[in-house]
Amino acid sequence: MAKNQPGKDNFTRNLVIGVVVGVLLIMVVPTLISKQTNTSAKIPASVSADRGYGIVFNGELSGVPVIDIYEDFQCPVCAKFEGVQGDYIESLISAKKATVVYHTLSFLGPESVNAANAAACAADEGEFLSFHRSLYANQPAENTGVWSNDVLVVLGQATGIDSKKFASCVNNMDYKDWVSNAATAGAQANVNSTPTVFIDGKEIDRQTEYYDVIKFKSAVERG
């Protein structure tokens, strides 16, 4: 236990330990705070905080099944789900036969955040569903830099959204805090993969019902 070089070695060591632990503590605290729901976040008109910050269609109906869809626009399996079930779900919305809530998660990376923000901007223009469709139809590989805000504006224009308001909403990331709230709500709802679909609060069967038109339809009608 003798100290050969009194003080010196242990001072350096303790300093290094202090710096490493200190820096990481300073970083973790704001991160934990940023994951809290930000109640002052700007949210699109069609979003309901009570429904997990999802974009709601037919929220006023009662006695119809409620379909909650958790998705990430960059997730290839979500594009597959959209391809198989998208038409049916949109027909339920237009026929007012179900309440549909889209939860746009963003765990795959910054381009998911861009896409979710742009989708919320499209929702303000009444074009969420068509933009949703365009995103999946033009889905690039994950985080390859394709979905910059500029590209998303162009994609919106190609979908028929050509207002200046949409472009500035996308470029300014107006709904960034809302995207974060939606992610937090998804975490609180214990959603552990995308797509995840709940019908009346219960997840449908992952092995059989997601990618089968007939089985999905009967799951919806079962309610």
Added chain:
Amino acid sequence: MIKSLHSKYGAWLGLISRLIVGGVLLAAGLLKFQQLDKSQMAVRAYELLPIGFANVVGIILPYAEIAMGVLLIIGAALRIIGGLSALLMIAFTIGIAQAWARGLSIDCGCFGGGGQVEPGTANYLPEILRDCGLALLSIYLFLFPQSKFGLDKTTTSGERDNG
């Protein structure tokens, strides 16, 4: 015989253990750090902790792994970090083993990623073996926290002097 071999080469074994465990922790922490939402998802998918607590663990874990990895690589506070890392690896092993036993289909989320996966695609055995190996190296560091080229004092003599 073993004792004399250990006093001769133990510090080198300490160095190797330190670099392996530290390197793995640092890599795992950095990969998770880039996708904290997914890290939270990975912890939830073990269905072991209450959801709110799992979400906090999912954020803190990457930071803790980075801190432990850095300290192991530079060789500071080896006994404490070795002990913590052994406990962490044992916790990971229990988590993976219970997921396997309960028939969950999840990505272990060890190096980023995580969450549910297609049934039948999860492969738990190699992950359990890896974590057991890392646990053994960590326990070694806890028991013999002296190693070559470390920042802790008396890093090369066989004597222990650690905080």
